[in-house]
Amino acid sequence: MSNTDPQGLYKALGVQSSATAEEIKSAYRTLAKETHPDTSQDVSSDKFHRISAAYEVLNDPLRRAEYDSSAYQASAQETKKRVLDPICCSRCGQATAQPRYVVFFRVYSFIVITTRRPVQGIFCASCAKKEGLKSSIITLFTGWWGAPWGPIYSIGAILSNGFGGKHERSADEGMIWYNALAFLSRGDLQLSYALAMQSRKALDKDVAKDATKLLAQLEKAGADPRQGKLRNPWRTSMLYGAGHLLMAFALPGALALGIFASTQGSGASTGYGGSRLYASPPSSTTYQSSVQKAVTTPDVPTCTNVPYSGQLLGPGRLSTTDGHSLEIRNGSSGDAIIKVRAELSGAVVAAFFVRSNQTGQITGIPDGLYTVQYAFGDALDVSCRRFVQLNGAGQFPGTETLQTERTATQIITQVLSYTLYAVPAGNVAPHSISAQDFERQ
Ligand SMILES: [Zn+2]
Secondary structure, rough: OOOOOOOOOHHHOOOOOOOHHHHHHHHHHHHHHHHHOOOOOOOOOOHHHOOOOHHEEEEOHHHHHHHHHHEEEEEEEEHHHOOOOOOOOOOOOEEEEOOOOEEEEEEEEOOEEEEEEEEEEEEEEHHHHHHHHHHHHHHHHHHHOOOOOOOOOHHHHHHHOOOOOOOHHHHHHHHHHHHHHHHHOOOOOHHHHHHHHHHOOOOOOHHHHHHHHHHHHHHHOOOOHHHOOOOOOOOOOHHHHHHHHHHHHHHHHHHHHHHHHOOOOOOOOOOOOOEEEEEOOOOOHHHHHHHHHHOOOOOOOOOOOOOOOOOEEOOOOOOOOOOEEEEEEOOOOEEEEEEEOOOOOOOOEEEEEEOOOEEEEEEOOOOOEEEEEEEEEEEEEEEOOEOOOOOOOOOEOOOOOEEEEEEEEEEEEEEEEEEEEOOOOOOOOOEEEOOHHHHHH
């Protein structure tokens, strides 16, 4: 059993559990291309689904955090049977008594493209402070230069990094309790006692109860309650916090103004492997009301076999061997259909489905000029290719030019990446289009 990959998700993608977000993404793209049911001859759709399921968890920093820290579960019973290793820091490799699972963010921007990359893992306090500072400094130099999200994300990332990164109390407490048992199994009763003191106040009631029991047993066995408190290594100095505040607000105040002024009107889209963020047009209130409408009309027969994210709806005009990729992350609360249309003829080159809160990707888009449209809905009709009723449709601004570059040694294709967010009054609104414009063939 691998302690760092309890369900074999990393193994499914063929990467180490220490892989970076980019390594995971590129492993997924390669494997998805090889095993996608539409492009692969042999019966590999099972494998494709396993890869997609693994990617769905590992591509989301918070779900990945939950998965990684779920590896550390033990019961007091187990400590009698075997010796448990205390948790080690993923950076320095040292055993650490009070680890945390932390996600730091680095922001990279280029004109209209802004990406936010997570750096995550189990950290000891000292490695975490170094990584927080490093991610913030990288963000300070690379994050601001994109409109409009560069400055917004950069401030958010630097502040989050400065306050210790993103971490979940429940995951931290789970690891502290695991360590209390690990040190118990190794005979270090005093350290086990100090950690159990912290676990006594855990959110998980079972852990709190077991910790209280363990403390009583350890006191009987000779642990000294007066030495029961550990120093908190996670406390940061004033200087550390002040440095991050300075990075977040001093430079950007001056720069942001300049960037906004100078990029007004230069919205040329050079979508090159970057991701752009757009707010989806249906506001949360109108969305709510149309959900209710749809629920009260149950007579219409609907699709029984709902497509997976990235599944093509109907015949497309995609290449099976090469071409560009389009990735849509649907952060809204409704399922979406995405259509890629040739700019000149308006013909649908590909239509695909993306479930709510999932990511769907297609590949094989030939060179050309395209517009990307989307629509939200509640239920698909019996054809499983269109919604019974549209809750809203829209089109991303501008035309995408996809052009394969061929050099002496490689062929470079593009990956377009968009995010749909149901943000009421979002500030970059793709324009909405009519249902007829969306349904047009
Ligand atoms: Zn470390």
